[in-house]
Amino acid sequence: MEECAHQARQEKDMTDDQNWERVPRWRAVVHYRSENGLIDVEHWFEELEELDDIVERGPSFQAIEKIEIFYQLPNDQLTIEAAERL
Numbered sequence: 001m002e003e004c005a006h007q008a009r010q011e012k013d014m015t016d017d018q019n020w021e022r023v024p025r026w027r028a029v030v031h032y033r034s035e036n037g038l039i040d041v042e043h044w045f046e047e048l049e050e051l052d053d054i055v056e057r058g059p060s061f062q063a064i065e066k067i068e069i070f071y072q073l074p075n076d077q078l079t080i081e082a083a084e085r086l
Contacts, residue, residue: 023072030055031065038065044072 024044028051032039043054051069055061 025072026051027070027072028054029068029070031067032059032063033065034063 024046026045026048028043028045030041030043032041043051045051045054048069051067055064055067
């Protein structure tokens, strides 16, 4: 729980920064199963299609528990309805 709150603060701080343009648009956290529990590997990238290559580079995709994908740009208030009106 505390880790999630820290992560949320980190994301907010990053997008509030004047230099947010330098932050890649996407962040993915790949959760791999291991003998010692889940291992979370964070990846930053500009285009969503890059995620395929990231997963293929390994570790083995057969050990993936889940992948979380986050959009990093500072328009977190946009709804799908508002986006249709743009």
